[in-house]
Amino acid sequence: MTQASNASTRNPSSHSSFDQPEKPWSVDINEVRKALQVDIEAGLSEEQASRRLKSCGPNRLKESKPRSMWQILIDQFASLIVGLLGVAAITAVVFGRWVEGVAIAIALVINAVIGFFTELKATRSMEALHRLGSTEAKVYRQGQIKVLPAPKIVPGDLVSLEAGDLVPADLRVSEANNLQVDEAALTGESLPITKQVEAVSTEASLAERTSMLYKGTAVTSGSGAGVAVATGMQTELGRIATLAEDVGEKFTPLERRLERLGRRLVWATLAVGILVTVAGLIGGKHWLLVLETAIAMAVAAVPEGLPIVATIALARGMWRMAHRNALINRLSAVETLGATNIICTDKTGTLTENRMHLQRLELASGTFALDEEDFDLQKHDLLRRVLETGVLCNNSSLDQEGGDAVGDPLEVALLKAAAAHDLHRDQLLGQLPEVREEAFDPDTLMMATFHQSEESYRIAVKGAPEAVLDSCSAIAEKEGDVELSDALRQDWQERNQQLAKNGFRVLALADKAGNSAEDDPYQGLTLLGLAGLWDPPRKEISDTLEQCRQAGIRVIMVTGDHPATALAVAHAVGLNGDSSTVMTGDDLKKPEDLTEEQRRKLLKASIFARVSPEQKLHLINLHQGTGAIVAMTGDGVNDAPALQQADIGVAMGKRGTQVAREAADMVLQDDRFATIITAIYHGRVIFSNIRKFIFFLLSGNVSEILIITLAALVNAPLPLLPLQILYLNLIGDVFPALALGVGEGDRSVMQQPPRDPDEPVLPRGYWLAIIGYAVVIATVVLCGFAMAIIYFGMARDQAVTVSFLSLSLARLCHVFNMRDRESGLFCNEITRNPFIWGALVFCLGLLAIALYLPGLREILSLTAPGAAGWGIILVVGVLPLLVGQAAKLVMTTFDRQENDHQPTIHLQR
DSSP states (O other): OOHHHHHHHHOTTTTTTOOOOSSGGGSOHHHHHHHTTOBTTTBBOHHHHHHHHHHHOOSSOOOOOOOOHHHHHHHTTOOHHHHHHHHHHHHHHHTTOHHHHHHHHHHHHHHHHHHHHHHHHHHHHHHGGGGGGOOEEEEEETTEEEEEEGGGOOTTOEEEEETTOBOOSEEEEEEEEEEEEEOHHHHOOOSOEEOOSSOOOTTOOGGGOTTEEOTTOEEEEEEEEEEEEEOGGGSHHHHHHHHGGGSOOOOOHHHHHHHHHHHHHHHHHHHHHHHHHHHHHHTTOOHHHHHHHHHHHHHHHSOTTHHHHHHHHHHHHHHHHHTTTEEESSTTHHHHHHHOOEEEEOSTTTTBOSOOEEEEEEETTEEEETTTOOOOGGGOHHHHHHHHHHHHSOOOEEOTTSOOEESOHHHHHHHHHHHTTTOOHHHHHHHSOEEEEEEEETTTTEEEEEEEETTEEEEEEEEOHHHHHHHEEEEEETTEEEEOOHHHHHHHHHHHHHHHHTTOEEEEEEEEEESOTTSOTTSSEEEEEEEEEEOOBOTTHHHHHHHHHHTTOEEEEEOSSOHHHHHHHHHHHTOOOOGGGEEEGGGOOOGGGOOHHHHHHHHHOOEEESOOHHHHHHHHHHHHTTTOOEEEEEOSGGGHHHHHHSSEEEEETTTOOHHHHHHOSEEESSOOHHHHHHHHHHHHHHHHHHHHHHHHHHHHHHHHHHHHHHHHHTTOOOSSOHHHHHHHHIIIIIHHHHHHHTOOOOGGGGGSOOOOTTOOSSOHHHHHHHHHHHHHHHHHHHHHHHIIIIISOOOHHHHHHHHHHHHHHHHHHHGGGGSOTTSOSSSSTTTTOHHHHHHHHHHHHHHHHHHHSTTHHHHTTOOOOHHHHHHHHHHHHHHHHHHHHHHHHHHHHHHHHHHHTSOOOOOOO
16 A cells, blocks of 8 residues: 555545555556545545645655754854854953953854855755746646646546646546657656556556556657546655665765865864963963963964855855756755766757757658758659658647647657648548557557558558568569568668668658558558658757867766767767777676776777666766766656766756756756856866965965964064954955955866866965965064064054054955966956955955044054054065065966976877
8 A cells, every 4th residue: 555545544534535546557447536536527626635635745746854044053153163263262251351252252153144144045046946846737626627736736636638748646547548658757768658548457567557647757649637646755756756865965075175174274273272372381471371372373273264155155156057057956066066077968958959850761762851952742652651651650749830849859850841841640630540559669669550541541650670670571662562672671771770870860661551450560561761860969069078178078978879879979069989989788787797898998988878777877886986076967767866876966957857856966957068067167166266265264374373373482472462363354364265255267277177086175285385375474474563663662552553454464465366377467367356356445444444443443452553554564465465476477487497398299189
């Protein structure tokens, strides 16, 4: 029994006295109707539906529980960095330093508020993705048909369906008129399944339950109706979604690295703080002075803006991608995109337009290129005959103008080609009414329709060329039908192969005359010809693949098509490969079952054909085993495991199922491959921005540590007070760092290879640069402080004011040192960033307020620096910028000289 049925057994009143058949596909429709207490003509009453909706719940898949506002707020304080500042605040209060303690607490609250509202907006934006799965359905209620949102459908509802509709719940078929459903997303069956009212075997597999319609599948042709027997998580779709709930949460490289960086900062701060405290006590300093120094160290060491700016930078990247049709399911996945070095993409609809049309007909009388010239069917009887067969053996529909079409793209292409020659399905069926259909069978790989023609029957057949050729005994030629000899059969097999090699999807068309509607349709057929259907590549795809090559990203085509077709399309779109590199799904075994030679061939291959969803999983595991960061596209329910296994799962927003979208990290609203590359570009920019602002924050904070440590070790007065450092960090850290984090970046990031996935957020070279900049800033500030006291004889408060303003200006100017070394001195990603200029003006204003606003000036112990003080401030503030820019110019010149001496390597493409 299903969960709904079990619930009814436990509580008979809970479902308003209705029951649910255990295996509805094997039960007569009248028994299903009685069990569900539904009138097969009028449907449920509104009262019945209301009670069942209340007891069964909405007809939707279970969504992840939204994070509450309180949880988001609490998470703002779940950081090692915030914890260290919290300890500093408590310590200050315990020892009577109320002003410092309260100030640190206020800083934490400000950071938490900024982070809370930023993450709340990002979280709510991601939760809105669930609306993509919302559909509507035509439902009979109290004898009237109503259009209702799918979540309001309940067990027992009578749902009307026609071609183009999505099935909103699991339905037992009650009416079927040439009803065919695309169940590829659920069962993996690539061709539509014909549905019937008659019950099937109790032991029928999911793909064989022709009396059932399942939630998430699509009606491709015909019309019908069904009674809802399962809704929500009780559907087959819900069952699969439940299986995916056990998959543990994935952590991206950025999350792991920021966590490691936070731990290192905490331990480094504690170590330096203990060292300075012990040194101070041994040196005989008063314990209050030692405490003040320790608090100053803690405040100086911690970049308060790090968690906030990281969240804002990632959220900003997510919003930018959303405006470019890439919806991100998980905030930190933005960064993972920047490290992606392999993209496994399907062909149809991603590399191609998913707009199939009939381009070539191979007949015995010759080859007809339908897109190159017009033909008079009065002079080409054989051409007319084959086009008519394609129209008759068809379940799709097309209006008389040839515009609106409903059904399988392949069949629609046949209808459009015939309509261009004034052959219309409705008119043909008026002359040759259909009396029987032999639905497509995956075993026979053919479909047939029987049409009344005076006293006999015309039988139209289409299907896979190999299957149709085996069923043919004759071939249609200009002079009439002739016997299909072995030599002719071989010739047509070669024609089939040639069409496939040219990238066509190939169908064979045949017919015969019959005496009865019960004749075997697949015996004694006459071959009419082969149809070559073409799905054109997207116009921008060649340029996009070239961008991938320049960016060091490898693209692998993974398709269910014939190997020859896959190879031809790969060449058409500019994806490198030859016949020796095309592999099939049969070659994709579990990595542990492969020999070293097999593994080498698979890793080298760029084109995979006849691949199943399970084999996609093997391909991902194979490449991840080499340390690659893999993106995988998918749209079906069976693709969900592969989408979850990939480092970046990419689902299709137009043709993808809800389960695929839920499993993916990113949803393409336009299904375009180019959108993936746009997302990767933004991912790289975001990581570059994050690296820049972490570099900026740490170099400034390390300079503060050095200033305090050196002053304490030489027994000099503190050049900076704890509250001054806190104020400086709030204005000099958060706002310039935020401006760095939301910068637009530069297209040059796509001319660089992907980062090593094991590379830390800040490699060793960056740490050396951080220390170098910190030493420069600390040195000039301490020199300015010493000059103010010794040379100009300033009082301590005035000298401290000079060092505070000098450090503030130096750190603000330091933001221009964050430009890429290869960029221009005056025109670069920093100077072009309007947020940088806005942040600088805002911070300078806040410094002026601190210096001149009564009350705040006293709290920060600031005083007028005087003319000499302003001179020191300006010189000290600009010096780190000049040193930094000079160092970049020297290093850039050195790099160019090194490159000039490197041997030139010519890569053969």
